[in-house]
Amino acid sequence: MLERLTPFLWLLFSAGGTVAALLFPAHLFLTGLAFPLGWLDPPSHEVLLTLLRHPLTRLYFLALISLPLFHGAHRFRYTLYDGLQLKHLTVLIAVLCYGTALAGTALAAHALWSIPG
Amino acid sequence: MSSPARYTPYHPRWHRRRVSVWWWLEKGSYTVFVLRELTSVAVAFFAVVTLGLVRAVAEGPDAYQRFLARLGTPLFLSLHVVAFVFVLFHAITWFNLAPKAMVVRIKGKRVPDAIVTGLNYGAWLVLSGAVAFFLLRG
Amino acid sequence: MPETVTLSVTRYRPEQEGEPVFQEYEVPFRKDWVVLDALNHIKDRLDGSLSFRWSCRMGVCGSCGMKVNGEPKLTCAAFLSSHLPGPIRVEPLDYFAVVRDLVVDLTDFLHKLKKVKPWLVRRHEKGVAEGEYRQTPDELDTYKPWSMCINCMLCYSACPIYGLEPGFIGPAAIALAQRYNQDSRDQGAAERLEILSGHDGLWQCTFVGECSKVCPKNVDPAGAIQQYKLAAAAHWFKTLLPWSAK
Numbered sequence: 321m322l323e324r325l326t327p328f329l330w331l332l333f334s335a336g337g338t339v340a341a342l343l344f345p346a347h348l349f350l351t352g353l354a355f356p357l358g359w360l361d362p363p364s365h366e367v368l369l370t371l372l373r374h375p376l377t378r379l380y381f382l383a384l385i386s387l388p389l390f391h392g393a394h395r396f397r398y399t400l401y402d403g404l405q406l407k408h409l410t411v412l413i414a415v416l417c418y419g420t421a422l423a424g425t426a427l428a429a430h431a432l433w434s435i436p437g
Numbered sequence: 438m439s440s441p442a443r444y445t446p447y448h449p450r451w452h453r454r455r456v457s458v459w460w461w462l463e464k465g466s467y468t469v470f471v472l473r474e475l476t477s478v479a480v481a482f483f484a485v486v487t488l489g490l491v492r493a494v495a496e497g498p499d500a501y502q503r504f505l506a507r508l509g510t511p512l513f514l515s516l517h518v519v520a521f522v523f524v525l526f527h528a529i530t531w532f533n534l535a536p537k538a539m540v541v542r543i544k545g546k547r548v549p550d551a552i553v554t555g556l557n558y559g560a561w562l563v564l565s566g567a568v569a570f571f572l573l574r575g
Numbered sequence: 576m577p578e579t580v581t582l583s584v585t586r587y588r589p590e591q592e593g594e595p596v597f598q599e600y601e602v603p604f605r606k607d608w609v610v611l612d613a614l615n616h617i618k619d620r621l622d623g624s625l626s627f628r629w630s631c632r633m634g635v636c637g638s639c640g641m642k643v644n645g646e647p648k649l650t651c652a653a654f655l656s657s658h659l660p661g662p663i664r665v666e667p668l669d670y671f672a673v674v675r676d677l678v679v680d681l682t683d684f685l686h687k688l689k690k691v692k693p694w695l696v697r698r699h700e701k702g703v704a705e706g707e708y709r710q711t712p713d714e715l716d717t718y719k720p721w722s723m724c725i726n727c728m729l730c731y732s733a734c735p736i737y738g739l740e741p742g743f744i745g746p747a748a749i750a751l752a753q754r755y756n757q758d759s760r761d762q763g764a765a766e767r768l769e770i771l772s773g774h775d776g777l778w779q780c781t782f783v784g785e786c787s788k789v790c791p792k793n794v795d796p797a798g799a800i801q802q803y804k805l806a807a808a809a810h811w812f813k814t815l816l817p818w819s820a821k
Contacts, residue, residue: 326778327811330804334538340480341531341557344524346565348483350572351490352517356509363572365498371571372494385488392481398781399474402739405458420481424488431492450589451672451680456738464645467735470783534782538801545713 329394329418336391339383347384373437382432386425393417473530479523482516532557580604580655581662582613584625587673595673598622599662610650610658610665611639614677627677634791637727641677642666647729647789668732670741684728687744690770691752696763714759721754721799723792730786730796742775746786746796749777753799756806768807777803 355362363371371377397417400406406413457463461471486508493504507513536553579601587595600621602613611629618625629639632651639650644664655663671679701708730746737743752771756764771777780800787797 323772323774323778326772327804327808330778331808331812334808336480337527337531340484340524341528342561342564343568344480344483345521345528345561346568347487348517348521348524350569352483352486352508353514353521355505356514356517360573362505363574365494365501367574368494368501372491381487381491385484385491388480388484392477392484395474395477396481399471399477402736402781403461403471403474405456405739424484428488428491431488431495435495451674452587452589452595453672454669456670456735460735460738466785466788467783470735470785474781534784534801537782537795537798538805540802545711545716547716 329390332387332390333394334391336387336389336394340388340391343384344388369435372432372435378432378435382425382428385428386421389421389424390418393421473526476523476527476530479520480527482520483524486517528561532561576606576656577604577659580613580659582610582617583662583664584614584617584677585666585673586625586676587667588624588675597664604655604659606654606656608655610641610643610648610653610655610663613655613663614650614665625677626675635725637725640668640727640729640732642668642732647732649727649729649791652791668728670732670734670738671728681728683741684726684731684745684747687748688726688751691744691748691767692763692770693748693751693755695755695758695761696766697760698762708760710759717759718754718757720794721750721757721796724751724754724794724796725792727791729789729791730794733785733789735783735785736779736781740775740779743779744771744775744777746780746800747794749780749803750794750796750799753803756803768810771803772807777807780804 350360351362354360372381394417397413400413401410461467489504493500508517532554535557536548536550539553541548541553582600582602583597584600585595586598600613600617602616602621605612611632614625614627615629618627627639627641627650629651630636631638634649634652637649640647641650642648642665643650643653644658645666647668650665665677667673667677667679671681671683674680724747726747728747731737734743734746737745749771752767755761756767777800780797782797782801784797787795790796
């Protein structure tokens, strides 16, 4: 069954990889380094809330979280399979990896659509 | 030649070397490949951080401040420094490999790989600028 | 420039030893000699028992693939002068069963090559009176690099996935499948995709890219496989659409 999903999982991997490559460096630099280190002022809560009220922003953040999670899950799954030669655990690894990505997607969707407005 | 050649994987006198679990350390390019694959951990990590950010914003201003404070701790700062390096490595290798998978043809002629990569870097710059614009407004 | 250079060559004589061993030979150094010349010198003058494959000695037959200092190379294209100082290690290709000395068993590759139907598949053959199959230079360019494969198997020896998953169909076979898929005269893409979508097919590839690096003919099998993945994914997506014919 997993085999028939492979093209789909690869498409998710590619989409996630593209999102991560194009958008993560900027987001990570700001959120993970510039804001906490005080190099730049982080946006206030109201500003972020206003941004996130917009349906397009919610979709943007859903894609920003979900697609890279699937990208990471897919790549990590193959790394465990090839790198550590854990072939006998192949189904378990797949379930854990994609399951985590699905859980993250669900949590993101829930958080994003719990914002009123 | 009546029967087709049959693959005999267990021919007793042929020698098969076992592939070691450390195969990826035996050659420089293999190690770089595994490091590239391990960028998936950094990518997943920052996706989870972004998820945390969104949840904090949804919860309220106090939760958001607490989240920002958490990001300032030495643990998260060091994680983000490492993650940043890996995410950059992912982006660079991704853009360099993209033209191999996505062949663009204009009027039957293949667009050179360097141009496709260049367009990717261009998109990266533009989008990074847009992200900064939206997040630095206040 | 030295007078002589040492070659450290793998010997495997199953009637004598259970494991391969290295044997050192001192051969004359000539600046125009390649590793194959050195091996032939060994066989002619020093040790006639050394076994290895070779044929055209000019990089078109694909017979003389071996590892030189750990890298898969055609020994007829590996100059002694590029591998100084010695000792120069000459070993059989990785991930294949070693039959004797530097000779490996190729049956697996040949079996896999046949599986992907590396020939023009037509649903309907044109009659002679209908004329020839015409192809523009641009249509030729679409698949030309992949048609340059000489089946030397250096790519298999470089591919860690092939080492870890012996069932993997492998770079050359998949590149050759793509060569025919992209040939405007071919109508067999669906058949080949059926074969290559399976567990050991193109999805095993994780784009390590070593295959394209070692290819002596610039076939770029890695590129072929990634393009094939995109085409297969697009095809899969189309089969989801309710109005498509499966």
